Structures are given as C-alpha cells and as structure tokens.
Amino acid sequence: MIIVPEKEIAGLLTRADAFDAVEKVFASMSKGSAYNFPVIREAIGYEDALYGFKGGFDKAGMALGLKAGGYWPNNLEKHGHINHQSTVFLFDPDTGMVKAMVGGNLLTALRTAAASSVSIKHLARKDAKVMGMVGAGHQATFQLRAALEQRDFEKVIGWNYHPEMLPNIEKVANEAGVPFEAVPLEGLAEADVVISITSTFAPTIMADHISLGTHIACMGTDTKGKQEVEASLLARATVFTDEVAQSISIGEAQHAVAIGLIEQSDVHELGAVINGTHPGRTSADEITLFDGTGVGLQDLAVASSIVDLAVEKGIATIVDF
Template structure:
C-alpha cells in the first residue's frame, strides 16, 4: 500500500490538475460511468464534531474508495484546520487497499475546482466582477480557482466578521486584482459571478439582491439544514449540481424542494452540460446557480492523481499491508 502524507500534497497537486480531475468526474457521472454511494454524515457527540464518509466507484478512472473526515470547530485553537479528512483508495480488481492519502488540501482544491468548472461552463463570458460571500479558509482557494476562468477586473467580498476579509484582500492582491469589502446589496448588484462559501444555517443572499445574468456557485451547503441563499433565488435560477440526489437532501436545493418551489427533475447535472447532452446558460439575462454539494468521486479523482504523481516522483511511501 502507498501512503502520501498531507505534508507532501502541496508539492504534488496543482489547481489545474484538480480542475481537470473534477471536470472529468462530472462528465463520467453524467455518462453513468461513475457512481457515488450514499453519504454518511453525523454529529458524533464529542468535541462538537461532525464526521462522515463519502465513497464511490469511477469505472472510467478505475477509482474505488472513500473519504473519511469532517468538521472539528475547536481545531483552530489547537493550531489545526477545522476540516480534517483522509482518502483511502482500493484496487477495484481485488479490493486490496491501494493508497492512504492526506485529504485536507485535496478537499480544498477539489471544492474550489468544482466551482471553477461551473464558472467555465455556466458564467457569462464577459463576466468582470467576482463576488465572494464568506472569508474562511476555503475562500482563498475559491477565489484563485474561479479567477482563472474569466477575465475578472476586480473582486468584492462580504463576511459576517469584516476583520476576516483580510484573507480575501491578500488573495486578490496576489492575483493582481483590486479588492473591496461591500455590503450584500452592493455585492449582489455588482457581481457577475458570486461564490458563497460559508457554514450558514440561514439564508444570507436573497433573490432581490441578485441581478439578472449572474452565475452563483453555492459551495457551503453540504449538510441537512445548512443554507446560504434564499429559496426564491434558487427557484428563480436555472439550477445545476454535481449530483441531484445530494442536492435535494443536503445541498442548497433542499429547502426549495421541501417548500415545493423546485422539482428535482428541473435540476441539471453539470456533467451533462460538459458532455453536451444538456444546455447550460441559455441567455445573457438568465441567473444560473451551481449547487456544489461535494461528492466522494471528486475526492477519489484528485487522490488518485496525486498518488500517481507521488509514485512518479519517488515521494510515495510504500508499506506492507
């Protein structure tokens, strides 16, 4: 079995490689070549942690395995990342364990890549202003990945705690883009692309605040009860997702579906747009929304890619098992 520790990931996996892996997974899912298994996600009753498993099998990439991990809110005080995860890959021909891979950075990269893939295929080509809602650890990854997909001229951002917007300001400066902190009304009125990346359990952005032609990538809602945008905004938009079953149960769509304002049959897999079997944006005035719930197949794809790179560079650790 091969081990690729968390400390080795940054030198192996690039945002570009993560983008390619995630885009291919979306396409494979829509073709029926890859399937996610049911998600397990539970509060464990200790350390206020939420823990779970995401797993699946990609016949096209021959990736079989799972990601185990979750959210420990007290980790920052311990000098650790709140989100902790590890990916285990298995040989699909024998069931033998193939690799154990650090999943923290990979999760951040694949989540950002999913938003970027949605921007590539759904946002207006003339998008110039990028809006970010949320300024946590994931927000910088989102900005870097999404900014690569359009010729953005500036970035605007909002966070409940304005002091944390310094992270977005630094990231924008690294990208050579001006940054401005704004209120939600301005953000919705000025942004051509909006990425929401929070852990909110109540709507933050409403339909009235979002102008026609906007593309939204809602990346924070991955648990029953979470919510970043209003039901009226979801029902107004052309809605796309990574996996419909997750979107209607733990994703941003869960509230609109439960309220009867959105039918699951009206949600389009992003992979179908990539494969050309379903339309994406149909007009410059249309509001498009990507409900990024995060699927296990994305984790397996980026983990498999990093194992191949680690083996090729001689940095993977082989252990008998």
C-alpha cells in the same frame, strides 16, 4: 499500500490537476460510468463536530474508495489545526484490497475550489468582470484563486460574517492584480459571479441580492439543514449540481424542494453541460446556480492523480499492509 502524507500534497497537486480531475469525473457521472455511494454525515455530539464518509466508484478512471473526515469548528482556536480534517482511502477495484491512503485536507480545498471553477467555466457569462465572494475563511482563498483563472475579472467584492477576516481574500485578489472592495450583502448585485463558501444553517444571500445574468456557486451546504441562499433564489435560477440526489437531500436545493418551489427535475447535472447534453446558460439575463455539495468521486479522482504523481516522483511511502 501507498501512503501520501498531507505534507507532500502541496508539492504534487496543482490547481490545473484538480480542475482536470473534477471536470472529467463530473462528465463520467453524467454518462453513468461513475457513481457515488450514499453519504454518511453526522453530528457526533462532541466538539460540535460533523463527521462522515463519502465514497464511490469511477469505472472510467478505475477509482474506488472513500473519504473519511469532517468539520471541527474549534480546531483552529483550540488546537492550531484547520477546521476541515479528512483522509482518502483508495482500493483496488479488481481485488478489493487497500491501495492507498492520502492526506485529504489540502486535497479537499483544491477539489472544492475546482468544482466551483468548473461551474464558472461552463455557466458564467463570458464577459463576467466582477467577482463576488461570501465567506473569507481558509477555503475561500482557494475558491477565489481558482475562480480568478476562469474569466478576466476586473474587480473582486466580498462580504463575511466576521469582517476582520476579509483581508484573507483581499490578499488573494491583490496577488492576482485585481482590486478588492468590501461590500454589504446588497452590494452583491454588482457581481457577475458569486461564490458562497460558508457553514451556515440560515440563508445569508437573499434572492434580491443577485442580479440577472449572475452565476452563483453555493459551495458550503453539504449537510441536512445547512443553507446559504434564500430558497426563492433557486426558483429564479437554472439550477445545476454535482449530483442531483445529494443536492435535494443535503445540498442547497433541499430547502427549495421541501417547500415546493422547485422539483427534482429542475436540478440538472453540471456533467451534462460538460458533455454537451444540456445547453447550460441560454441567455445573458439567465441566473445560473451551481449547488456544489461535494461528491466522493471528486476526492477519489484527485487522490488518484496524487498517488500517480507521488509514485512517479518517488515521494510515496509504500508499506506492506
């Protein structure tokens, strides 16, 4: 079994690697050559933690496995660890034997940022200039770095429940040479692209906060009951997702579908846009929304790339398991 510990990931995986892996696996999913297994995600009744498993099989990339982990909201304050904790396990599709164990924390942040970045590439207006951020935690910094590579943004605006955290994303914007401005939620109307990366169970972004022509990526809703945006916003938008089944059950679309504002057929795979079987954005005034629920195949695709790089560079630890 190949082991790639968390401490080695940063030196192996680039944003470009993660982007390429996620874009390819979205395309494979849409073609039907890759599929996700049903998600298990539960509140464990201890430390307010959410824990679960995401897995799948990509026949094109020959990646089989799962990611185990979740969200421990008290980690940073009580233990000095980031709140999201996970590990990816890969198995040999030919034999079922365990192939690799890969640290999943940085991997998760990079693959989640890559997913929203892929959505920006394929759905945002080409002339997008103002980047909006809702959320300023650990993962928001990864989101913003990846997003700023997709368009020639001239300004970043941001809002967070805890304003004292906004310097986290201001620093990223400044490093990219882009000015930053803190705004009220109503100020999001200025944004051409918005990324929401929060862990809320009540909508933060209302439909009237988003202007015509905006692309919004909702990246925080991955559990039944979570919600980042008002359900009526999905009725105003053309909705895309990583996987439709997850979107309508544990993703942002769960609420709009539940109250009859949209149907399952109104939710489209981003992979279909990548493959050219869906036109994607069709006008400058269209609102596009990407519901990034986070699929196991993203983790497996990125973990497979990490394993290959680790073996190539002689960094991997190989044990007889």
